[in-house]
Amino acid sequence: MTTKPKLCYFRGRGRMESIRWLLAAAGVEFEEEFIETREQYEKLQKEGLLLFGQVPMVEIDGMVLTQTRAILSYLAAKYDSYGKDLKETVRINMYADGTLDLMMMIALAAFKPPEEKEENLTLIVKKAKTRYFPVFEKILNDRGEDFLVGNKFSWADIQLLEVILMVEELDASVLADFPLLKAFEARISNIPTIRKFLQPGSPRKLEAAPR
Amino acid sequence: MATKPKLHYPNGRGRMESVRWVLAAAGVEFDEEFLETKEQLQKLQDGNHLLFQQVPMVEIDGMKLVQTRSILHYIAEKHHLFGKDLKERTLIDMYVEGTLDLLELIIMHPFLKPDDQQKEVVNMAQKAIIRYFPVFEKVLREHGQRFLVGNQLSLADVILLQTILALEEKIPNILSAFPHLQEFTVKISNIPTIKKFLEPGSKKKPPPDDIYVRTVYNIFMP
Numbered sequence: 001m002t003t004k005p006k007l008c009y010f011r012g013r014g015r016m017e018s019i020r021w022l023l024a025a026a027g028v029e030f031e032e033e034f035i036e037t038r039e040q041y042e043k044l045q046k047e048g049l050l051l052f053g054q055v056p057m058v059e060i061d062g063m064v065l066t067q068t069r070a071i072l073s074y075l076a077a078k079y080d081s082y083g084k085d086l087k088e089t090v091r092i093n094m095y096a097d098g099t100l101d102l103m104m105m106i107a108l109a110a111f112k113p114p115e116e117k118e119e120n121l122t123l124i125v126k127k128a129k130t131r132y133f134p135v136f137e138k139i140l141n142d143r144g145e146d147f148l149v150g151n152k153f154s155w156a157d158i159q160l161l162e163v164i165l166m167v168e169e170l171d172a173s174v175l176a177d178f179p180l181l182k183a184f185e186a187r188i189s190n191i192p193t194i195r196k197f198l199q200p201g202s203p204r205k206l207e208a209a210p211r
Numbered sequence: 212m213a214t215k216p217k218l219h220y221p222n223g224r225g226r227m228e229s230v231r232w233v234l235a236a237a238g239v240e241f242d243e244e245f246l247e248t249k250e251q252l253q254k255l256q257d258g259n260h261l262l263f264q265q266v267p268m269v270e271i272d273g274m275k276l277v278q279t280r281s282i283l284h285y286i287a288e289k290h291h292l293f294g295k296d297l298k299e300r301t302l303i304d305m306y307v308e309g310t311l312d313l314l315e316l317i318i319m320h321p322f323l324k325p326d327d328q329q330k331e332v333v334n335m336a337q338k339a340i341i342r343y344f345p346v347f348e349k350v351l352r353e354h355g356q357r358f359l360v361g362n363q364l365s366l367a368d369v370i371l372l373q374t375i376l377a378l379e380e381k382i383p384n385i386l387s388a389f390p391h392l393q394e395f396t397v398k399i400s401n402i403p404t405i406k407k408f409l410e411p412g413s414k415k416k417p418p419p420d421d422i423y424v425r426t427v428y429n430i431f432m433p
């Protein structure tokens with residue numbers, strides 16, 4: 001019997017949320033250790049479990065993985081969500097990296113002083129509508145397929161759904177001019193493992209990570 | 212005959228330098244089109260050559276690749292610098308991600324306010340000496356091999372060497388407490404393709420100066 005992967009992070013989205021999404025989409029159950037005190041964090045560091053002293057950290061397949069991007073790439077490859085060849089993988093990587101940039105802007109906004117927050121969130125929605133969403137709308141339009149890459153569900157689709165939902169939390173009408181993304185959102189949300197993850201009681205987090 | 216890859220970026224290190232390093236280490240010749248004006252950037256953006264309107268962008272194998280990490284992964288995978296299996300690749304990936312975090316401080320440094328720059332050099336040195344170098348020193352000490360992973364050259368070695376040399380430019384004795392990293396620096400620098408890249412006349416870019424900083428502001432500031 002294989003052990004479940006164990007995620008180590010704060011109780012919040014932060015840099016771990018994309019990892020939760022990927023595991024959930026692959027139908028993989030996992031455990032979570034939530035860091036709630038400084039002592040807990042220092043204990044992890046002393047035990048040598050955090051390569052560069054940082055979280056996210058994931059224990060999986062006998063390895064202790066850190067560095068968000070490295071963990072995501074490992075999981076994408078392991079669960080066959082990384083394309084069939086190098087050309088597909090690089091496209092998935094580019095799309096995922098773009099969404100991760102946008103998600104990082106949103107995550108960092110939580111730490112801005114209150115007077116800057118509103119302006120910052122408006123800017124993020126603008127970036128989503130002018131820099132990122134048009135790109136994905138065009139890909140779906142040009143390829144006429146259900147998924148972003150290779151006519152097959154991949155890590156890129158999970159990342160895109162995740163960021164769409166995050167931006168919709170800031171502005172519910174953000175997809176008004178992107179009909180294909182709207183259809184994509186509905187379609188990917190209905191994949192059984194993802195539908196389950198979107199229901200209350202799942203490991204999905206609703207708050208940005210606490211400071 | 213295959214076309215050479217073509218790099219699109221200002222004439223300076225920035226985020227493209229790691230790509231130059233990896234191509235050079237892999238023995239791949241490449242061309243560069245240097246961005247000098249806002250108009251040039253606009254032209255690339257209007258022509259839909261930049262997926263997210265940003266550089267670095269690398270034309271390679273009929274594709275226009277963007278996002279530094281994606282570019283590095285592609286080149287590493289293509290040129291066998293990414294380990295022999297998924298576990299090695301993931302280890303290389305973790306090391307590269309950590310090193311890129313440290314390199315990010317160096318990349319951003321010239322764009323800080325002059326008053327903050329000296330403080331930041333201290334911060335970089337501390338991070339290198341306390342958080343990053345001990346990890347790599349331990350890895351090298353424990354397996355006694357020349358390379359960080361799998362006893363062969365990988366992306367992790369190249370990016371670490373790049374970062375060490377960039378830090379040594381600002382803090383010459385930064386490796387004083389790390390004998391294995393000192394040996395690593397010498398050994399990796401002596402690999403023929405890398406040795407060639409370290410010689411004058413190569414595509415390696417000099418440390419950022421005022422002209423570079425001004426060019427970047429002119430191109431990218433609204």
